[in-house]
Amino acid sequence: MKSYSLLIDGAPVTAQASFESEDPFQGKPWALIPRATAQHVDAAVEAAYRALHQGPWSGFNATQRGALLRRLGDLLAEHSETLASTEVRDNGKLLSDMRKQLSYEPQVFYYYAGLADKIEGSLLPSDKADILNFTRHEPVGVVAIITAWNAPINLLAKKLAPALAAGCTVVVKPSEHASASTLELATLIEKAGFPNGVVNVVTGFGDEVGSPLVSHSKVSKVAFTGSENTGKRVYELAARSLKKVTLELGGKSPNIVFPDANLENAANGVVAGVFAASGQTCIAGARLLVHRSILEEFSERVKSVAAGVRMGNPMDLDTELGPIANRQQFEKIRQYLDIARSDGAELLLGGKRAERPECGDGLFIEPTIYARGDNQMRIAREEIFGPVLVIIPFDDDEQAIAIANDSPYGLAAGVWTNDMRRMVHMSGKLQVGTVWINTYRAVSFMSPFGGYKASGIGRENGREAIYAYLQTKSVWLSTATNVPNPFIMR
Structure with missing residues (x-):
């Protein structure tokens, strides 16, 4: 069976334990997936935090981030057949469907590569004399990305691309039922030229990996796709430290x-x-x-x-x-x-x-x-x-x-x-x-996607998605010669 490694701080990491991935057509195991621990999660989040605040990623401008995203899209296209066949083995998706899907996924990265340096702040009108007020958009921080087993690469792409375009760093936790294609994609991160720690991948079970990741004090946002019940649990854990969330949950359409x-x-x-x-x-x-x-x-x-x-x-x-x-x-x-x-x-x-x-x-x-x-x-x-x-x-x-x-x-x-x-x-x-x-299942990376009620919170895809990974800062710049009375609100 094929064996995989975690990706932490730009390096493959071997876990002490592993678990089997079953080929649903053959009805037997075909790969060994590393079983990460809370210690692996902590190392991955710390690596992402350093990359965000201390490493070279913090000095990358939006155009440079866009160039890396485009390179990752190119690599995704080059390795699409491997990724497609891996996903078929891992979760039984049709090869015909996965070939088409994987030929489309690079477009997601190209789209956000082009959008990265087109997120603009605003110069705001002010009712205060001698004040210049403007806004700027900054990365929300370290993002935990948790994906479901039914479409791992697709679900990862529409979270990872806007998060990186926004300047965030990420820790990815795929479903334990279908982790292999995400681990295959992780090998392309270094080839694309991303600095160490910008993208990390930890695999394993919810209580051992998912909960510590969502609860980690240095994670600022959680982007989750999965079942309603698991989504509620993620929401509860994230709320304890007031993390931002995007939840794409179930449906009965x-x-x-x-x-x-x-x-x-x-x-x-x-x-x-x-x-x-x-x-x-x-x-x-x-x-x-x-x-x-x-x-x-x-x-x-x-x-x-x-x-x-x-x-x-x-x-x-x-x-x-x-x-x-x-x-x-x-x-x-x-x-x-x-x-x-x-x-x-x-x-x-x-x-x-x-x-x-x-x-x-x-x-x-x-x-x-x-x-x-x-x-x-x-x-x-x-x-x-x-x-x-x-x-x-x-x-x-x-x-x-x-x-x-x-x-x-x-x-x-x-x-x-x-x-x-x-x-x-x-x-x-x-x-x-x-x-x-008069159609069904038409989707695009350019069109917002998300649900009402128990189907989730927030939107993915399109321009709207990147703002889920940004926070807005208001800047007040005084041009006054003399400082007004500081005890009176201006």
Whole structure:
């Protein structure tokens, strides 16, 4: 098995213990991941703190930071095949999907490389005589980046790039379920020319690595992607020392289909929205809201498309649905299938472990659809994070909005209609951070992304994201010849 090392202060560090990463298609371990300790965390944060305040990074101007980010983007492009295949082995993502994703990720670094020296302060109008007041933006400090197992490189890129562009230093903690691709990326940091300590990577478990990292006194901000429950824990720990946070959490997104929509396009969009990446995305359109007048027809369309999805080896470029990323998640999904049965959900498709020859001993779940669902069922309210869809009928626009918004989450929604008035109306009424109309899963590093309610705090991507890693300072410069009475506020 391949063995990896931590990255601390620009050097590979071997941990005394390690743990295995399981290939979800083969169903057996393939790599050894270092099991860091609180001592490793402290060393990594101290290295990041020194790099920020004492090392050469503190003297880099924004243009120089941008040049390094561009170089890192180039290296990411050069090593995209290695990173893609590593992620496939680690979490079962499709190679076809990862090749496309990894060819896109360098653009994230290029975008923030160009943005780095375009963050401007302001000269403010002042009502005080002989006073010049201006603002400047400064790095927030050492940033703890914690990523989920479903898309490690993607989630890391949209945090790491703006953090470095802003002038911060970082300590990265990937999920223990998928750490290898992040450790592969770490080897490119030194090649790109970043000074020691600017980027550090520690791997391991939440209580041993994650909690000490979030709680560390020299960490100023936490950028986290993961489950709602873990996000709450991160938020609680960060609040104890008033750290800034960005939380990108879960979702139970509605895909809403009206009778006037192009139903063929809508069916394809619905299937892609929930079964792509085996449903293991926070934006999965796991609730399908269908107008009652087309309920039977459209349900059969979706069933037909989903039944034809090709399952199998994620390394095969023809595969459309790969395995569940890890055994813990696999068992969680199976529990929800049992819950659906006990709640009386009407099974339309799937509902069990896939036992097709092409799936071998892998962790596969059949594409699963429950018909005539109720929005109060647990499978309609709780994030399953798997290839499971529940169909819920509605009678009119306002009922669709009410059902869609009746959720603890508010990450995304899809609307399928050809009525322009409805498009605008729905986009304004849905309580979510992203609304897709006649499409689904369209994302860009240039467009802000984040959620309402329990789906998170803050926004990633776009110009807005870099300000999450900056703090604003107000500077007052007196040009007066004589100092006014110091006991009277000016």
